[in-house]
Amino acid sequence: MARDYYALLGVSKGASDSEIKRAYRKLARELHPDVNPDQQAQARFQEISVAYEVLSDPEKRRIVDLGGDPLESAGAPGNGFGGFGGLGDVFEAFFGGGSTSRGPVGRVRPGADSLLRMRLDLEECATGVTKQVTVDTAVLCDLCQGRGTHGKSTPTTCDTCGGRGEIQTVQRSLLGQVMTSRPCPVCGGVGEVILDPCNRCGGDGRVRARREISVKIPAGVGDGMRVRLAAQGEVGPGGGPAGDLYVEVHEQQHDTFVRDGDDLHCTISVPMVDAALGTSVAVDAILDGPIEVTIAAGTQPGSVTTLRGRGMPHLRSGVRGDLHAHIDVVVPSRLDHDDIELLRKLKEHRTRDTAEVRSTQSGSTGGGLFNRLRETFTGR
Numbered sequence: 280m281a282r283d284y285y286a287l288l289g290v291s292k293g294a295s296d297s298e299i300k301r302a303y304r305k306l307a308r309e310l311h312p313d314v315n316p317d318q319q320a321q322a323r324f325q326e327i328s329v330a331y332e333v334l335s336d337p338e339k340r341r342i343v344d345l346g347g348d349p350l351e352s353a354g355a356p357g358n359g360f361g362g363f364g365g366l367g368d369v370f371e372a373f374f375g376g377g378s379t380s381r382g383p384v385g386r387v388r389p390g391a392d393s394l395l396r397m398r399l400d401l402e403e404c405a406t407g408v409t410k411q412v413t414v415d416t417a418v419l420c421d422l423c424q425g426r427g428t429h430g431k432s433t434p435t436t437c438d439t440c441g442g443r444g445e446i447q448t449v450q451r452s453l454l455g456q457v458m459t460s461r462p463c464p465v466c467g468g469v470g471e472v473i474l475d476p477c478n479r480c481g482g483d484g485r486v487r488a489r490r491e492i493s494v495k496i497p498a499g500v501g502d503g504m505r506v507r508l509a510a511q512g513e514v515g516p517g518g519g520p521a522g523d524l525y526v527e528v529h530e531q532q533h534d535t536f537v538r539d540g541d542d543l544h545c546t547i548s549v550p551m552v553d554a555a556l557g558t559s560v561a562v563d564a565i566l567d568g569p570i571e572v573t574i575a576a577g578t579q580p581g582s583v584t585t586l587r588g589r590g591m592p593h594l595r596s597g598v599r600g601d602l603h604a605h606i607d608v609v610v611p612s613r614l615d616h617d618d619i620e621l622l623r624k625l626k627e628h629r630t631r632d633t634a635e636v637r638s639t640q641s642g643s644t645g646g647g648l649f650n651r652l653r654e655t656f657t658g659r
């Protein structure tokens with residue numbers, strides 16, 4: 280009797296290619312030996328992989344739909360997986376990883392990368408900085424130099440797997456005999472065992488250690504950027520080459536400036552009278568110290584004065600961005616007797632100045648409400 284490949288994947292006979300694909304993907308995620316070591320799950324995984332292989336091939340699926348079994352004719356009966364070298368390929372096409380172990384893995388393997396976070400203030404981001412940091416990573420075991428063995432002893436071939444690094448099991452299943460292989464649990468897939476391990480590292484060839492290293496952060500870095508320090512990460516198993524260390528910059532908020540790439544923004548509150556008459560205000564700029572910002576006579580609320588080249592240095596070119604000073608005009612809210620007298624005189628003098636009602640959008644020259652709203656939303 281022909282095997283019911285549709286039932287194995289839990290799809291109907293009329294299922295579309297993408298439904299079949301989805302069903303396989305879902306089941307494979309649950310049953311793959313890497314995630315599910317259960318023996319029955321492994322057998323199931325083989326079955327669904329075969330079912331997918333068949334149903335995703337239009338030619339084979341046609342045979343199934345005609346009531347036949349494409350695998351019966353392809354391979355010898357009772358040895359259903361004889362011609363099935365492609366199992367791993369099906370899986371790899373999906374998940375992009377090697378699903379089947381092939382031979383022993385090396386005992387010496389490259390180490391992992393490490394990540395470290397570093398808080399920097401805006402000034403440090405602007406100037407660049409060199410900081411001492413403490414990193415806690417795996418380092419080479421200095422007692423055995425990564426060999427993992429005690430003294431002059433050497434690793435011996437693993438008895439359990441005979442040095443192959445993997446163990447094969449044959450099971451009976453719906454589809455006949457299923458051959459599964461998994462990494463040897465005794466040697467971890469290496470094919471050899473260390474019977475007399477190093478006292479310090481227990482055979483791993485590496486130990487954890489804290490060490491101080493000096494990290495140079497270049498001028499112009501920004502929040503979230505990572506500086507890579509080659510070969511400063513974890514030493515690998517068996518003393519394998521170290522991974523890289525990444526230092527991720529976390530820029531702290533500045534009291535005055537808001538950063539936008541290489542540009543900086545600040546707000547200058549100018550008293551009404553100064554905005555009308557003109558003045559200059561000292562701004563303590565990053566990298567430049569105090570610089571005078573000229574507020575021209577008649578400056579309107581919401582206007583922006585740009586100081587070219589007073590922003591942050593660009594990370595690569597070093598060319599500096601701009602400093603944008605957003606002008607806020609402050610109307611006095613408390614007036615004493617003399618103030619009122621003076622302002623009344625000014626009003627009598629400026630008979631042309633009258634209130635005016637206009638559209639919020641069309642009349643938005645300078646510091647209209649709409650402009651300011653827009654500035655708020657675009658962050659400018």
Ligand SMILES: [Zn+2]
Nearest residue numbers: 437440463466
């Ligand atoms: Zn083994």
Ligand SMILES: [Zn+2]
Nearest residue numbers: 420423477480
């Ligand atoms: Zn050691």
